[in-house]
Amino acid sequence: MKCTRCKKTAAVALPRHNAGFCPECYGVFFSRQVEKAIKERELFSKEDKILIALSGGKDSLALARELQLLGYNIAGLHIDLAIPGSSVKARGHVERFCSDFGVDLHVLEMENEGMPIPEVRKKFNRPVCSVCGRIKRYYFNRFAMDNGFNVLATGHNLDDEAARLFSNVMRWDAAYLGAQGPDLPGDQGFVRKVKPLYRVSEFETANYSFLAKIDYCYAPCPYSKGASFTFYKSLLDELENEQPGRKLSFYEGFLNRGRQAFARIDQEDGEKLCPCPRCGYPTTGEICGVCRIREIMHH
Amino acid sequence: MQILIEPENQWATIDKATTVLNLLKELELRPNQALVIRDGELLTPDRKVGPQENITVRKIASRG
Numbered sequence A: 001m002k003c004t005r006c007k008k009t010a011a012v013a014l015p016r017h018n019a020g021f022c023p024e025c026y027g028v029f030f031s032r033q034v035e036k037a038i039k040e041r042e043l044f045s046k047e048d049k050i051l052i053a054l055s056g057g058k059d060s061l062a063l064a065r066e067l068q069l070l071g072y073n074i075a076g077l078h079i080d081l082a083i084p085g086s087s088v089k090a091r092g093h094v095e096r097f098c099s100d101f102g103v104d105l106h107v108l109e110m111e112n113e114g115m116p117i118p119e120v121r122k123k124f125n126r127p128v129c130s131v132c133g134r135i136k137r138y139y140f141n142r143f144a145m146d147n148g149f150n151v152l153a154t155g156h157n158l159d160d161e162a163a164r165l166f167s168n169v170m171r172w173d174a175a176y177l178g179a180q181g182p183d184l185p186g187d188q189g190f191v192r193k194v195k196p197l198y199r200v201s202e203f204e205t206a207n208y209s210f211l212a213k214i215d216y217c218y219a220p221c222p223y224s225k226g227a228s229f230t231f232y233k234s235l236l237d238e239l240e241n242e243q244p245g246r247k248l249s250f251y252e253g254f255l256n257r258g259r260q261a262f263a264r265i266d267q268e269d270g271e272k273l274c275p276c277p278r279c280g281y282p283t284t285g286e287i288c289g290v291c292r293i294r295e296i297m298h299h
Numbered sequence B: 001m002q003i004l005i006e007p008e009n010q011w012a013t014i015d016k017a018t019t020v021l022n023l024l025k026e027l028e029l030r031p032n033q034a035l036v037i038r039d040g041e042l043l044t045p046d047r048k049v050g051p052q053e054n055i056t057v058r059k060i061a062s063r064g
Ligand code: SF4
Pocket: A081, A117, A128, A129, A130, A132, A133, A221, A222, A223, A224, A225, B064
């Protein structure tokens, strides 16, 4: 297969774009997809201070590298969860990436916050991922707010977003549907959240990371029961295989034509948020979820 | 040919495959489910592969 742009030998074949690209032209293709997402959805500009959530996986590191190349003002935040056999590795990948490519890095250690995930796992009957996810969202948001970042960017790709949408649709979860998208505005103590990789698939970010010589972490978390929405992802893969381009049109169709309706329902039924009396984080309850976790950890 | 499968780091020997697409089929993978790497280079599904080669198949599955 030849590169669609320059006719050299292609390194990546992309059926949904009816195209193949050599390593250099693949970089151009990928940049254009990310820039298109940023421009079309007005995700952020060169004036914004962007914090990127860095897990050490291919998506978050690809995002940091690409935003850096596009000239945005970025810094990374890694949350060290203190999970044996996993967190040290993930952190190592993030630290090497940031020093190799010259990205400012901040690290928060959950051990220091009194919430190492293995201990949290012992204390709660719920699946650890829901508690862990809540803790991570809390600290990413809080760190951004406390340190003058006005945008929080995550590496969610098209597969993640389409699968989440599919799952929300299957349950007709109006509140979740109203709050899904690559461009969630900040308000009431929440920083603006963006997903600049929503137009590129997981396969595309993996190729990008490989070609950009990013040494990413691909060992899964030992507590993970497989990637999230695995079943929905495989259903969508079947569909994409039969109808190339379907995933993006499903997701973009929702953004363009479906989302407003749900946003309205959500506003009407949505609960009022107040600042948590202990930490100031927005909450609907008396104290916020993470302060409650912290309390349980102390007992 | 010798195939290194990541992230499991398992080795497999596959002799029947003559193209990357065949090779992936033998491993029950679709082209968009793995990177196929030979000598540091990415291979598209139409590329020919030979019996004497060492190839890495890196599965794409996201971390939790
Ligand atoms: S898989 Fe679960 S426990 Fe592991 S990092 Fe992700 S959310 Fe946390």
